[in-house]
Amino acid sequence: MHLPTELLLLGWSTVLLFAYVMIQGQTATRDRRLDWNAGPRDGEQKPLGEMAGRAERALKNFQETYPVFIALALGLAVTDRTGGLGAIGAWLWFGARIAYIPLYLFGIKYVRSLCWTVSILGLLLMLIRFL
16 A cells, blocks of 8 residues: 555654654753653753753754644545645655754754745645645
């Protein structure tokens, strides 16, 4: 059975989510130490360093667009509107989200913002195909 691009990328997007979460968790643990990570995390937390702060913000940014991607990918599949602009949009969103995290972690201005814009364009293309 042939899996539509949008559903294939939906599956791979869960791997991408895990990557974002792991990067955020590892950088925070490096800054706050293993005892903090293993403990209940009560009380005041030590501020995150530059890299861990960026990883946390990148994860939050991913989480802002991820539900929209999920809804559009499933909506396209359920309505049998996969392919075309929807598939192109899914690839744009997915590729941009892969590129986004290293750009954010290493503080690369403007290109990171362009990457975010491309991911939003991908979602808009998916929406156009859906409607």
